[in-house]
Amino acid sequence: MKTAVKPIILVVDDDLNILAVLEARLASIDYQVLTASGGEEALEILKSRQIDLMITDVKMPGMGGMDLFSAAQEVRPGLPVMFLTAYGTIPDAVKALKAGAIDYLTKPFNGRDLISKVQEVLRKSAPKPTFDTLPPLSEALWGGKSPAMRELYDIVDRLARSDVNVLILGESGVGKERIARLLHQRGPRRAQPFLVVDCGSTPAGLLESELFGHVRGAFTHAIKDKKGLIEAADKGTLFLDEIGNISHDMQVRLLRFLEDRVIRRIGDIKEIPVNCRVISATNADLPEEVAAGEFREDLYYRLRVVTLKIPALRERREDIPGLAHQFVENFCKNQNLEPVRLPVETIKWLCEYPWPGNVRELKNALEGGVVLCRDGVLRQSDLQLSGLPDAPQKPPATGDTSSLSLEESERNAILRALQQAGYVQKEAANLLGISRRAIHYKIKKYGIDCGKRSGSGDED
DSSP, X not given: OOOOOOOEEEEEOSOHHHHHHHHHHHHTTTOEEXXXXXXXXXXXXXXXXXXXXEEEESOOSSSOHHHHHXXXXXXXXXXXXXXXXXXXXXXXXXXXHHXXXXXXXXXXXXXXXXXXXXXXHHHHSOOOOOGGGSOOHHHHTTOOOSHHHHHHHHHHHHHHTSOOOEEXXXXXXXXXXXXXXXXXXXXXXXXXXXXXXXXXXXXXXXXHHHHHEEOTTSSTTOOSOEEOHXXXXXXXXXXXXXXXXXXXXXXXXXXXXXXXXXXXXXXXXXXEEOOOEEEEEESSOHHHHHHTTSSOHHHHHHXXXXXXXXXXXXXXXXXXXXXXXXXXXXXXXXXXXXXXXXXXXXXXXXXXXXXTTHHHHHHHHHHHHHHHOBTTBOOGGGOOOTTOOSSOOOOOOSSTHHHXXXXXXXXXXXXXXXXXXXXXXXXXXXXXXXXXXXXXXXXXXXXXXXXXXXXXXXXX
């Protein structure tokens, strides 16, 4: 007999006493309850867990309930949300209902009313999406009709229904994590957790504990047992972002897990079986790192059962007009702004710019431009892009010189950013809207000499 899946409810409130009461009430009728003391923490949970209902306070420091509601709808479209509100903020709750919230409950609340409302909401909630009800991949990836993107849609659609390990390659900003989420959401594990591990930003000393967990007393400050992210991803998907950054020791441990599908927490002798799909991503040249002895060849082949290459934005310039219009339209709608027009000359300039930060840089530049533009018209001068060429770059011609001119434009943009940042790579990466890993890779690729930098280096 198949065991019923417990509904998962996320409760958000800055009052820890309220959190404790709600958790106890909901757990008493066998719901699985997750808690967060603020909007930012709640968003991180929404990005990694499949939530059936969110209950949130209206008034919270930092990100309030309404802002959380708007952000949650982008991360989990259609997620049922119930608001908790004091009598003085009932108008805010009514406003939330008009915006799409399911219901609200006034404080102090009656425990029976809470349970009744929650049960009603979960009963009426739409079932999990099936393959037939999911939106087309072209919509999920902001559109794009170029041959490269049409090929990508086909590959993603086929890979999603399988369970093989996938290695996603692409420059910073092309949407590697978005592709990984789509593979999970459209696959057989979509009702289970999707957990992200940022191997690029997690210190090497903490990454082992983050991935494998530890037992109490395993090391200083290990005051209680901790489940690792691999174990937490059981039955779901584990996404290892910037996999090229992990140390040799971690490569060995990860390889052993991929071969045996069991883990052992730090300080423990018990082995724990884990059944999860592994998707990894990097903007590094892993074959080159394998050849240089920096990355294990056996791990590389374990990770890349199938390789998925995401094209850079400059390789599909015909998609830029559609992306630009969609980003501007969505931003204006989400921020309750008047529509902003993109004139032909702005679109032409956008198509000529090299976009070293890819789709992320395009989206951020347009959102900033919408805020700065006047008279509802977004002009080239409204786009504050670091490393901007003095004059628009001409569209690439055919032949071998096209790739050279594009690379030269990208090299010049990186040089300008480095000069502006005093050759501090971290600051230059921020100016360009790309990661430190990406700029380090580009500097190495183009043979840029940073030895003459001034001030502090990249160790900060």
